[in-house]
Amino acid sequence: MSQNKTCVVIGASHGGVNFAFALRKEGWKGAIVLIDKDQTTPYHRPPLSKKYLELEDSIQNNLLKPLESYEKDNITLSLGKEVAKIDKENKTISLSDGTSQKYDVLVLATGARAFVPPISGINKAKNVFTLRNAKDVEGIRTAFHNSKQKNIVVIGGGYIGLETAASLKKLGANVTVLEREERILARVTTPYLSEFFANLHKANGVHIDVDKSVTEIQSDGNKNTVVCADGTTYPSDLVVVGVGIRVNQELASDIGLEINNGIVVNTATQTSEKDIYAIGDCTFHYNKIYDVHVRLESVQNAVDQAKVAAANICGKATVYDALPWFWSDQYDVKLQIVGLSQNFDSYVVRNEGAMKFSIWYFKNDRLLAVDAINNAKSYVMGTKFIKTEAKIDKEKLADAAVNIKDVLIN
Amino acid sequence: MAKITFITKDGEKVTVEGDSGNVMQLAVNNGVEGIDGDCGGVCSCATCHVFVAENDMDKVGEAGEIEADMLELEDNVSDFSRLCCQIEVSEAIDGIELTVAKED
Ligand SMILES: Cc1cc2nc3c(=O)[nH]c(=O)nc-3n(C[C@H](O)[C@H](O)[C@H](O)COP(=O)(O)OP(=O)(O)OC[C@H]3O[C@@H](n4cnc5c(N)ncnc54)[C@H](O)[C@@H]3O)c2cc1C
Ligand code: FES
Numbered sequence: 001m002s003q004n005k006t007c008v009v010i011g012a013s014h015g016g017v018n019f020a021f022a023l024r025k026e027g028w029k030g031a032i033v034l035i036d037k038d039q040t041t042p043y044h045r046p047p048l049s050k051k052y053l054e055l056e057d058s059i060q061n062n063l064l065k066p067l068e069s070y071e072k073d074n075i076t077l078s079l080g081k082e083v084a085k086i087d088k089e090n091k092t093i094s095l096s097d098g099t100s101q102k103y104d105v106l107v108l109a110t111g112a113r114a115f116v117p118p119i120s121g122i123n124k125a126k127n128v129f130t131l132r133n134a135k136d137v138e139g140i141r142t143a144f145h146n147s148k149q150k151n152i153v154v155i156g157g158g159y160i161g162l163e164t165a166a167s168l169k170k171l172g173a174n175v176t177v178l179e180r181e182e183r184i185l186a187r188v189t190t191p192y193l194s195e196f197f198a199n200l201h202k203a204n205g206v207h208i209d210v211d212k213s214v215t216e217i218q219s220d221g222n223k224n225t226v227v228c229a230d231g232t233t234y235p236s237d238l239v240v241v242g243v244g245i246r247v248n249q250e251l252a253s254d255i256g257l258e259i260n261n262g263i264v265v266n267t268a269t270q271t272s273e274k275d276i277y278a279i280g281d282c283t284f285h286y287n288k289i290y291d292v293h294v295r296l297e298s299v300q301n302a303v304d305q306a307k308v309a310a311a312n313i314c315g316k317a318t319v320y321d322a323l324p325w326f327w328s329d330q331y332d333v334k335l336q337i338v339g340l341s342q343n344f345d346s347y348v349v350r351n352e353g354a355m356k357f358s359i360w361y362f363k364n365d366r367l368l369a370v371d372a373i374n375n376a377k378s379y380v381m382g383t384k385f386i387k388t389e390a391k392i393d394k395e396k397l398a399d400a401a402v403n404i405k406d407v408l409i410n
Numbered sequence: 411m412a413k414i415t416f417i418t419k420d421g422e423k424v425t426v427e428g429d430s431g432n433v434m435q436l437a438v439n440n441g442v443e444g445i446d447g448d449c450g451g452v453c454s455c456a457t458c459h460v461f462v463a464e465n466d467m468d469k470v471g472e473a474g475e476i477e478a479d480m481l482e483l484e485d486n487v488s489d490f491s492r493l494c495c496q497i498e499v500s501e502a503i504d505g506i507e508l509t510v511a512k513e514d
Contacts, residue, residue, distance in 0.1 A: 044450035062450060066439045303448050327454040336454060376479035383483060
């Protein structure tokens with residue numbers, strides 16, 4: 001059936017690569033063409049700000065799949081090629097090198113790019129980097145090794161900024177994190193967890209300044225001075241900008257696909273155009289468990305949507321209904337998150353030690369999400385409780401002396 | 411150098427060799443079916459679940475605390491379960507046999 005058909009995938013990262021292999025596994029007999037403008041064999045992104053940076057690891061040790069696997073599954077990997085345009089009437093994409101490629105089914109796995117805020121001087125200054133791909137890390141490494149003072153300013157106290165700060169600190173840098181909000185991680189977690197991470201960084205010698213809106217980067221050769229709205233200045237050899245992302249949705253919006261905080265897809269990961277699917281960071285999708293539309297930036301979402309898209313394209317009607325999960329590693333601390341805590345109305349902290357605790361988020365007594373610090377047991381039990389919609393006795397939950405398996409109301 | 415044998419879902423035996431890194435990486439790099447390694451080997455995803463052959467348990471050792479907790483996400487966890495990203499490849503594990511736990 002799919003014998004003479006071609007499935008083209010734009011974006012060869014967590015979403016696109018997992019999709020291509022899943023499609024073959026689901027029985028797609030036709031061609032699979034996987035295109036990415038990145039030159040590097042597709043790799044894991046999360047380590048870029050963590051172990052990969054800290055241990056100066058090689059990308060070869062972080063590949064999503066070895067090259068032979070693409071050959072074995074007859075997946076054409078086309079790297080270093082940027083897709084410029086989609087022609088949905090003729091079912092053809094054109095590449096920036098002037099060539100074109102026909103498709104029967106098209107999958108957008110274009111993800112997101114780092115956002116570069118409109119800070120005066122940011123485009124002129126040397127040694128200013130975002131952190132989204134392997135090339136960014138190469139730039140950071142080179143600048144780091146070339147700098148004598150190793151004064152680094154990280155703009156943005158989100159997960160990527162904080163992980164980068166931790167990794168560079170371990171490499172011996174003097175690191176300052178500048179956060180615009182009144183606390184780090186303000187958009188993604190509670191003040192409780194923000195404070196924990198602020199203290200963790202402080203204990204490890206990373207300086208965090210909040211309420212700092214960066215307005216300018218002045219540069220003098222290789223030296224930069226980061227200037228804030230309140231007049232404070234920070235000398236730096238190297239600036240890492242981690243202030244969020246922008247969705248790569250232009251290919252989709254140009255042809256009139258429905259856009260709303262990302263490329264809108266249905267529960268089968270199909271866009272508003274029948275033969276075009278979208279997966280991963282670029283999608284705005286419905287989450288069944290929470291009855292909300294969301295755009296997620298996580299490996300889990302990219303991989304799970306990839307599998308759903310593959311099944312649907314091969315005629316196996318499948319609905320995306322995954323429970324979201326996420327992790328972040330900083331120093332020796334492992335944060336694991338399950339669920340979506342947005343709209344919580346209360347939370348319970350379960351303290352099992354200074355460096356081992358969990359935060360449980362509820363709405364109307366329904367468990368929404370768990371943030372677990374060095375506490376995989378809470379993460380796992382939280383996952384099970386959310387899936388089974390278990391009723392939880394909050395008093396017992398808050399009491400670390402009560403076994404986590406005994407906190408249910410039955 | 412260590413030789414490691416994986417037994418996949420359809421009973422196929424694949425023997426691979428490695429001298430560094432972890433067992434999940436070795437499996438992925440050799441295209442062993444059923445070992446996904448979605449989190450890249452940091453004990454966060456439980457997609458690298460294997461059963462260690464009973465006789466090899468001494469060589470491989472038991473799961474650490476976080477790993478053992480993560481294994482509880484799996485319905486088919488047993489006393490021989492490990493997340494193989496947490497097993498270092500070295501001479502010490504030469505000759506072991508691992509059965510891929512993933513069912514679908
Ligand atoms: C530093 C860092 C740390 C992270 N840490 C974690 C973590 O700990 N846990 C977690 O769950 N998630 C983490 N994430 C998020 C995770 O990496 C993303 O959610 C995941 O990569 C999304 O995959 P994707 O395939 O949807 O998109 P992306 O990974 O963004 O890939 C999109 C690909 O499409 C390509 N592309 C886009 N447009 C075009 C075009 N026109 N032509 C050709 N190619 C194109 C891009 O080059 C890119 O390779 C992290 C991300 C970063 C950057
Ligand atoms: S690879 Fe994720 S837990 Fe082993």
